[in-house]
Amino acid sequence: MxxxxxxxxxAEQLPPPGDWLTWLMMxxxxxxxxxxxxxxxxxxxxxxxxxxxxxxALVAETLGDAREVMxxxxxxxxxxxTRMRPEVEITRRRLVWPNGAVAQIFSSxxxxxxxxxxxxxxxxxxxxxxxHAQETFDMLQFALRLGTTPRQVVTTTPRAVPLLKRLIAxxxxxLTRLSxxxxxxxxxxxxxxxxxxxxxxxxxxxxxxxxxxxxxxxxALWKRDRLEGITIRLTExxxxxxxxxxxxxxxxxxxxxxIVVAGLMENGQAVVLADVSVEGKSPAVWARAVVSxxxxxxxxxxxxxxxxxxxxxxxxxxxxxxxxxxSMVRATRGKFLRAEPVAAxxxxxxxxxxxxxxxxxxxxxxxxxxxxxxxxxxxxxxxxVWALTALLxxxxxxxxxxxx
Numbered sequence: 150m151x152x153x154x155x156x157x158x159x160a161e162q163l164p165p166p167g168d169w170l171t172w173l174m175m176x177x178x179x180x181x182x183x184x185x186x187x188x189x190x191x192x193x194x195x196x197x198x199x200x201x202x203x204x205x206a207l208v209a210e211t212l213g214d215a216r217e218v219m220x221x222x223x224x225x226x227x228x229x230x231t232r233m234r235p236e237v238e239i240t241r242r243r244l245v246w247p248n249g250a251v252a253q254i255f256s257s258x259x260x261x262x263x264x265x266x267x268x269x270x271x272x273x274x275x276x277x278x279x280x281h282a283q284e285t286f287d288m289l290q291f292a293l294r295l296g297t298t299p300r301q302v303v304t305t306t307p308r309a310v311p312l313l314k315r316l317i318a319x320x321x322x323x324l325t326r327l328s329x330x331x332x333x334x335x336x337x338x339x340x341x342x343x344x345x346x347x348x349x350x351x352x353x354x355x356x357x358x359x360x361x362x363x364x365x366x367x368x369a370l371w372k373r374d375r376l377e378g379i380t381i382r383l384t385e386x387x388x389x390x391x392x393x394x395x396x397x398x399x400x401x402x403x404x405x406x407x408i409v410v411a412g413l414m415e416n417g418q419a420v421v422l423a424d425v426s427v428e429g430k431s432p433a434v435w436a437r438a439v440v441s442x443x444x445x446x447x448x449x450x451x452x453x454x455x456x457x458x459x460x461x462x463x464x465x466x467x468x469x470x471x472x473x474x475x476s477m478v479r480a481t482r483g484k485f486l487r488a489e490p491v492a493a494x495x496x497x498x499x500x501x502x503x504x505x506x507x508x509x510x511x512x513x514x515x516x517x518x519x520x521x522x523x524x525x526x527x528x529x530x531x532x533x534v535w536a537l538t539a540l541l542x543x544x545x546x547x548x549x550x551x552x553x
Contacts, residue, residue, distance in 0.1 A: 152231060153537030154188045158304055159331060163217055163521060165323040170300060173316060175307045176327030177358040182304040184224035184271050185327075186455060189302050193270050194250045203250040208285065210278045210345035211375045212242070219254075219274050220244065226252070253502060255289075257281055271301040276316075277308035280504045283377070286312060297423070307362040308507065309514070314362075315452040328451050329358045345393045368517035370485075370492035376502065376510055379495070383503045387412035390422070390448040393536035394439050395528050396432070396462050404428065406435035409509070410446050411540055419498055419540045422446060424506040426529050432465045440470045451475045452539045454531065478535055484527060485518050491537045509533060 155163070160184040160208050166174060168533045172189070176182040190205060197203045209215035216239070220226050226235060235244040235252070244252040255262055257279030271289055279285055307313065316322055333341055344358060355361040365372050367404060369448040397405035412421040425442050441452055455462050455477045463475050480487060512530040515521050 154192075154229075158185065158188070159327075161325050161327055161331075161355070162188075165321070165325065168298075169323040170321030171316060171319065172302045172323050172325065174302070174304045174325045174327060175313075176304070176360040177329035177356075178306065179332055179340070180327035180329045180360060181224075181332040181335065182327050183218060183222065183274065185230065186223055186302050186304040187219065187226045187229050190226060190232070190252065190270070190272050194235075194246050194248065195233060195316050197250055199248055201249050201269075203248075204268045205250065205252040206255060206266070206268045206289060206292060207252050208255045208257065208263075208271060208273045208289060210257050210275050210280065212254060212258075212297040214275065215254045215256065219272065219275035225465065233280070234496070244377055253341065255285075257285040258395050260284040260288045265292075267292050267294050269293075269296040269299055271299075273301060273303045274305070274507075277310050277313050278305070278440055278507050280313075281380070282310065282312045282505060292515070293475040307360060308511065309362055309364050309373055311377050317362075326360050328360050365514045366517050366522065369514050370516055371510075371513040373510065373514050375495070376513070377505075378460075379498075379500065380502045380505055381420070383422070385414060387414060387420070389413040389540065390446050391533075391536050391539050392439060392442045392446070392448045392451045393532045393539065394435075394451060394462070394466075395535065396454065397528065398437070404430075405526075405528040406430065406438070407528035407530070408439055408442060409433070409529065409532040409536045410442050410448065411536040412446075413540045414501075418501055419494070420501045420503055420508075421506065421533065421538055422485065422503050423545050424509040424529055424533075426508070426532065432461075433469075436465045436469045439466055440473060443473065443482060449474070450539070452478055452535050454480060456536060465495070474541070478538075482487065484520065484531065485516075487538075488516065488530065488534050490542060491534045494537060494541055499541060 162181055174182045174185060205217050207215055209219055218225060220237060233247055235246045237244055242254040255264060260281050271293055288346045291513055317324055331339055356363045390412040393409050397404035397406050405426055405428045408425045409552060411419055413419055425438055427438045451473055451477055453462050463477060465475055466475055509529045512527045516530055521527050
């Protein structure tokens with residue numbers, strides 16, 4: 150009984166009764182949603198009997214996430230299995246149980262890999278973070294065509310992305326909410342108290358701890374549904390590429406160096422290529438991240454804000470790459486005023502995204518006249534503003550860029 154999930158689980162971690170197509174578990178960090186998803190998959194395998202052709206899809210943001218969280222993690226399928234443990238065939242990207250059941254691993258980075266296979270069940274983890282969310286989810290629905298009652302479980306930290314909101318509204322969805330505090334007995338002592346002191350009452354805390362779905366701010370410059378509509382698969386070459394840097398004001402675990410890569414297409418549209426921002430790192434570390442992005446994307450220039458560090462920012466970057474072409478920018482207006490013309494570019498259809506950038510989009514959709522609701526600096530957004538200003542607004546006024 151001490152090992153039986155039916156006795157260990159909280160009520161909200163057990164499958165809902167009745168006829169449903171999707172069991173959606175929205176929970177905070179450490180709320181026990183991953184364990185519930187893994188236990189559901191294991192229960193389906195056991196219920197299939199001593200010999201079965203059961204087929205299951207395991208879909209995560211990346212293949213690495215599938216391996217580290219859904220399979221080998223503390224609450225993953227291999228760790229929670231007792232008398233029927235699956236064997237991981239990582240070269241074939243699948244798990245095989247002793248009774249013949251097979252689970253295949255998929256990534257939201259490659260929706261087309263779901264074209265062809267077919268399944269009885271599926272487990273989708275962190276749906277709100279998927280890079281090509283709608284396309285991957287659509288391909289999965291076409292693949293759920295085996296058996297009499299194909300079903301899927303979705304475990305995710307909530308984000309107000311359009312796909313998640315549509316899924317909640319579907320009649321075949323059963324929604325379960327899990328909070329981090331309800332799982333306190335399985336977490337490190339003082340963990341919840343420390344986070345409550347830091348994030349309690351904030352939008353981030355309500356989302357990441359309480360499992361609430363926080364809608365976009367009414368006064369925000371960007372909306373998530375519009376951002377979803379501008380995500381493309383980039384196939385054409387770019388005329389110009391820049392890496393923009395917004396150095397952190399200080400150091401420590403909560404500091405973030407915003408680093409955004411963007412390029413200019415032949416038709417004059419800009420496309421955001423990557424958000425490679427780094428958190429809680431020293432100047433030497435984030436400088437190496439900037440140079441790495443510059444080399445990886447074969448960029449033409451690095452644009453760095455110097456309000457927080459002056460000449461030290463350029464010196465730090467050049468200490469990693471002496472010949473790095475750096476342009477320094479200095480803000481003379483507030484963040485909201487600088488962001489407004491860039492938001493207008495999005496409204497005009499002049500900016501596209503090459504993928505979904507969840508943390509960057511979170512800042513964009515939570516940024517209003519008073520800044521972010523958390524009070525923190527919008528580092529990623531600032532870097533985005535500098536990048537798009539350099540590509541589309543340079544020469545049209547503030548901010549001014551001078552080479553060194």
